[in-house]
Amino acid sequence: MGEFDFVIVGAGSAGCVLANRLSKGARYRVLVLEAGGSDRNFWVRMPIGYGKTFYDGRLNWKYMTEPDPGIAGRRSYWPRGKVLGGSSSINAMVFIRGQAEDFDQWAALGNPGWGYPDVLPYFQRAENNTAGGNDWRGTGGPLQVSDVAKNVHPLCKTYIAAGIEAGLPFNPDFNGASQEGVGLYQITIKKGVRASAATAYLRPAMKRSNLRVETNAHVTRLLFEGGRATGVEYRRAGEKYTVRATREIILCAGAVNTPQILQLSGVGAGHLLRELGIPVVHESPQVGQNLQDHVGVDYIYRSREPTLNNILRPWWGRMMVGSRYLALRDGPLSLSVNQGGGFFRSNSRLARPNMQLYFSPLSYIKAPPGQRPLMSPDPYPGFMIGISNCHPTSRGRLEIRSADPFEAPRIQPNYLSTEQDLEEMLEGVRFLRRLAATESMARLIAEELTPGPAIATRDELMDDIRQRAGSVFHPSGTCAMGPDPVKSVVDPRLRVHGLAGLRVVDASIFPRVTSGNINAPTIMVGERAADFILEDARRA
Template sequence: MQSYDFIVVGAGSAGSVVAERLSANGRFSVLVLEAGGTDRRFFVQMPLGYGKTFFDPAVNWNYRTEPDPGLAGNADHWPRGKLLGGSSSINAMVWVRGAAEDFDAWAAAGNPGWAYADLLPLFRQIEDNEAGADQWRGRGGPVHVTDNRANVHPLTHRFLKAGVEAGLALNEDFNGATQEGVGVYQITTRNGRRMSAARAFLRPAMKRENVRVETHALATKILFEGTRATGVQYRQGGRTLNARAGREVVLCAGSVATPQLLQLSGIGPAGLLQGLGIEVLLANAHVGANLQDHLGINYTYKGRLPTLNQILRPWWGKALVGLQYLLLHKGPLSMSMNQGGGFFRTDASQKRPNMQLYFQAFSTVLPKPGERPILSPDPWPGFSIGLSNCRPSSRGSIMIRSSDPLDHPKIVANAYSTDSDVSEMLAAVKFLRRLASMPAMAEIIEAEVLPGPACVTDDELVADFRARSGTVYHPVSTCRMGPSRSVVDPRLKVHGLEALRIVDASIFPDNISGNTNAAAILTGWKGAEMILEDWDG
C-alpha cells in the first residue's frame, strides 16, 4: 500500500492550494487524487475557451439536477471541473471575494477565525493584483488578478454610465472598501492565459519530490480504523487501489463530490445509507444538506451599435481574433464574457447589496445543441444584462442514489422555493429593465429580445424567470462549518471523526455575495494553514 503523510482528494480550487501549502516546507509527503485529467488543453488555457468546456465530458462532470418545480420543471445543467484545477479551470474567471459582512456572519455563527478581519490578510497574500497593492489588494502572491479596465468592449462603458444614471455608484474595486455599485470585473488571467488554481498552486507543487499527483484516480471510499481516517480507496485504470495517510485525509472534492464520498464511506443520513446497504460509520443528517446556490437570468437586447457578435460570429472575425490571441495573447479571447457588472439592493430596507449584475457585450439567443455558443454568437448586434441573487434563502440537498461511486448523486436544488427569493428576483428584473431604460443604454437599444416587451405583469415576469433561470455555478454549504447543524468544526475537522478534514466550498456556513472561486481558494489557504499549525513540531 502507498503511504503518505497527507492525502488530498480533489485538485480543484481548494485542493490545489492545500497540496502546495502542505508540501512547501518539504517535511510532509502529499498524495493528490484527481478524478479528471490534465489541464493542459488549449480551450482550458484560453480564457474565452470555456464555452467549449461547458459540456465537454473530458473535463466536465456534467451534472444535472432533478426536475425543479421552481424552474418550471426544468432539470438544470451543472458543469463542474473534472481536471487539474477543478472548476477554476473551466469557470468565467471573475475574481470577487465576497462581502466583508458575509465572513463576519460566518464568525458570528460560531466560527472563530473566519471574520473578514481574519481573512483579509490571507486574501492579500494570495493575490498578485495588477491594479497594485493597497490596504485591500495584494501584490506578489501566486494568483495573478488582471485589472481589465483598459481592455473592455466600449459598450461596457455605456453599461456603467447607465448604472450611474439609475442611481448606482461607480465602483473601481469590488474587493475594496465596498461591494456596492457598478464597475469592471477583475479576472484571474495572466498574459492572456487562464490563471487557474492548478497554474497558480498545483503546477509549482508538482515539481517537488514530496508531491505525487494521480490523475484519472476516482476516490471511492475513505478508509477507517475505528473512527480514525487512515487512507483512501480509489479506482484508476480499471484497478482498485488503496493509499494510506499517516497524518490526515483532506477532502477537497467540492460541494457535489465531497458529500457524495462521505456518504459512500458511511458518513451521512442514517436512513439513506441503510436503505442503500451502506454500513453507517457516523450518522449525520447534515452531510449533503443545506445546499445553497446563486441563480441567474439574462435579459437580452438587439442593439444599434456593433457588439462582439460582429467579431466572433463571421469566419473572418474568428480568424482575426484567433491570430490576435495566438500572436499577442490579447483581444476578446483573452478575457471573460462578463466584463462589467456590479452589486445593488432590490429595496432600501436591505442593509447591503443582495443582487449581482453582469454585462456581456454579445448574445447567444440562438442555441446550438450540446454547446454553449460563446464563440458562435447571434448574427445580429446583441448584448445581455444578467443578474443573480447573492444570498437566497432556498435550500436543497445532494444525496447519493446508490452505493456505486460512478452514479452521479441526486441534486435537488429547490430553486425559488421561498416567497422571499421570488419577490427578490421579481424586484431585481424590474430594476434591470429600469437600468436598460436609462439614456446611455436606451439610445442604443433597438429591441428587447428576451423576455420581450410582451412580458409585463408580475405573474408573467415570475413565470419567465422560473422558465429561463439557472445556476450561476456557485453551489456551496453541503458540508457546512459550525458548532451545530453542521459537518465540520471551525478548524475544518469532521465532527465525530479523527484525521479527516474538509477543505473546500462545501464548508461555507452560508453563501457569499458574489462569485465563489476566490473564497474557495481562500478556504484552501486557510485550511492548509490550520493543518500545518496542528502538526507543527
C-alpha cells in the same frame, strides 16, 4: 502506492492551494488524487475557451439536477471541473471575494476565526493584483488577478454610464472597501492565459519530490479504523488502489463530490446509508444538506452598435481574433465575456447589496440544446444584462442514489422555494428594465429580445423568472461548518465532527454562500485551512 502524511482528494481550487502549502519545505509527503486529467488543454488555457469546456465530458462532470418545482419543473445543468484546477479551470474567471458581512456572519454562526478581519489576510496572501496592493488588495501571491479596464469592449462604458444614471455609484474595485456599485470585473488571467488554481499553486509545487499528483484517479471511498480515517480507495484505468494517510485525509472534491464520497464511505444520514446497504461509520445527518446556489436570469437585447457578435460570428472575424490571440495573447479571446458587473440593493430597506449584475457584450439567444457556442453568437449585434441573487434563502440537498461510486448523485436545489428569493428576483428584473430605460442604454438598444416588452405584469415577470432562471454555478454549503455536530458537518477548523484524521476544505464548508462568484473565497478557505493543518501537525 504506500503511505503519505497527507492525502488530498481533489485538485480543485482549494486542493491545489493545500498541495502547494503542505508540501512546502519537504517536511511532509503529500499525495493529490484527481478524478480528471491534465489541464494542459488549449480550451482550458485560452480565457474565452470556457465556452468549449462547458460541455466537454473530458474536463467536466456535467451534472444534471432533479426536476425543480421552483423553476417550472426544469432540470438545471451544473458544469463542475473534472481536471487539474477543478472548476477554476473551466469557469468565467471573475474574481469576487464577497462582502465583509458574509464572513462576519460565518463567525456569528459559531465559527471563530472566520470574520472578515480574520480572512482578509488570506485573500491578500493568495493574490497578485495587477492594480497594486492597498488595504484590501494583495500583491506577490500565487494567483494573478488582472484589471482589464483597458481591454474590455467599448460598450462597457455605456453600461457603466447607464448604471450611474440608474442610481448606482461607480465602483472601481468590487473587492475593495465596498462591493456596491457598477464597474468592471477583475479576472484571473496572466498575460492573456487563464490563471487557475492549478497554474498558480499546483504546477509550481509539482517540481517538489515530496508531492505526488495522480490524475484520472476516481476516489470510491474512505477507509476507517475505528473513528479515524486512515486510507483512501480509488480506481485508475480499471484497477483498484488503496493508499494510507498517516496524518490526515483532506476532502477537497467540491460541493457535489465531497458529500458524495462521505456518504459512499458511511458518513452521513443513517437512514439513507442503511437503505442503500452502506455500513454506517458515523452518523452525520447534515452531509449533503444545506445546499445553496446563486440563481440568475439574463435579459437579451439587439444593439444599434457593434458588439462582439460582429467579430465572433463571421468566419473572417473568428480567424482574425484567433490569429491575434495566437500571436499576441490579447484581443477578445483573452478575456471573459462577463466584463461589466455590479452589485445593488433591490430595495432601499436593505442594509447591503443583495443582487449581482452582469454585462456581456455579446448574445447567443439561439444556442442549440446541449451547446453554449460563445464562439458563434447571434448573427446580429446583441448583448446581455443579467442578475443573480447574492443571499438565497432557499436550501436544497444532495444524496447518493446507490452504493455505486460512478453513479452521479441526486441533486435537488429547491431553487426559488421561498417567497423572499422570488420577490428579490422580481425586484431585480424590474431594475434591469430601469437600467435599460436610462438615456445611455435607450440610445443603444434597438429591441429587447428576451423576454420581450410584452412581458410586463407582475405575474408575467414571475412566470418568466420561473421559466428561464437557472444556476450561475456556485453550489456550496453541503458539508457546512459550525459548532454543533447535529447542525453541521465540520468544526471551525474544518475537522469532520466525530472523526479523527479527516477534514473538508472546499466550498461545501460554507455555512452561507458568499455574495458573488465563489472561486476566490474557496481559494481563501484553502489558504486558511493550510495554516490550521500545519499548526495541528506541529502540535501532534
